[in-house]
Amino acid sequence: MGNTLLGDTAAENPALPMRLMLLTHSYWPEHSPPQRRWQSLTREFRRAGWDVDVVSPVAHYPNGRRNLPRREAGFAFSHQVGPHGETVRRVPYLRHLGTSSLARFVDQLFSAVMSVPIGLSGKKPDAVLATAPSLPTLATGYVLSKLRRVPFIVEMRDAWPDLARDARIVQGSVKSIVERVVEFVQQRADLVVTVTEGFAETLRERGLKNVVTVSNGLDLNSIPFLEPPELNREDFRALYLGNHGKSQRLDILIRASALLGDGFHLTLVGHGTTRPQLVKLARELNAPVTFFPSLQGPEVVDKYREADTCIVSLRDDWKSFETTVPSKTYEVLAIGRHVTAIVRGEAERIILEAGGGDVVPANPEAVAQLWRDLAADRGRLASGASGREWVRDNADYAQLAIKYMETISVLVHPKHAINGEHAT
8 A cells, every 4th residue: 555654543542342233145154255265264353353344135136036044045124143243134035046147136136135124233334344346235335334424445356437348238338327426436535455466557547546456265274275286187177167158158168178179177156147058069969068056165176186277267359357357366376286377467467477378369369379288298387386375475365465454454544644634
């Protein structure tokens, strides 16, 4: 952060009593990107003595319906004690088909509206934080911050509103309602937090002044470091773990594996809106591909151990992805597997800086050629510990949480920053 903080301040002592209200569309006991990020951050906040009130729907991700026992998923208008002692206030949701983008948005809109009365219950927070890309959640956070008369923090985990235009959710030269709402909220937030420095710089260029970056990361101590794959293995195995959506263009991987045929195998683990089409494509091309549902814990480590290379992928024809880093990037680097990186911009810089693997263009022929070369020279798969060391220095949640708490503390107590300025 740019400003030096005075000694013995709230920013240097995050354990001073602070109460944060977190608005998120997905939280424990679900397994989702916001859950992984905020369960780790909340653990560190709680260790520092902070109170965290989480306002989140009854657990129903990713299928659009409750698929856990009620005592685990929670009851609407009730609260639970989370795994780190945080209070989780449950919001009702609309049951829907998980693969429908429109139904998911309507569900998020409904839950966001219902979050207002729930967010007004309980003790007054010191700050309200809303995490996107659930856009209705941002509006709720703004309303609650005004009603509670406390600072408002917007966390942009994706490059909205740029992503909306790249994805053709909005088209034409006139700004859409989506863009206007996102920009309205960003401009009125007391603090905007991004997960990449590239998007933070984009927002600064648009006139936003109080923008900081707290990247995605992981709990490094919970991630094992694996030995390199066997040098004498006969077949070559590529692994992708994560969302199966339009953003990832996983059809490129399937087409690449079809070009390679015998001796190569691709494993895709996860779920998403394009999964049915991907399964169909693999069958049509007779590609050596195996699909698995989302896995957790030891099963994930087993898949990593079986793999020769692990893939991080974002399509290269959306400009907003130049400032986007797939969250799985940090996990693959930490676990010590070679990375096949189909990315640009900031994500490409991280892979190369960490020495974690190879960056390849987003086309099947290029991916197939890289895998042929790696299979022919398996010594290249021993990526070493440089990726893990990079994660330790840049993306360990234990350190990221300290930066987050310092930033919020200075926002709530601006007199503790030199010259009364916020940390940036």
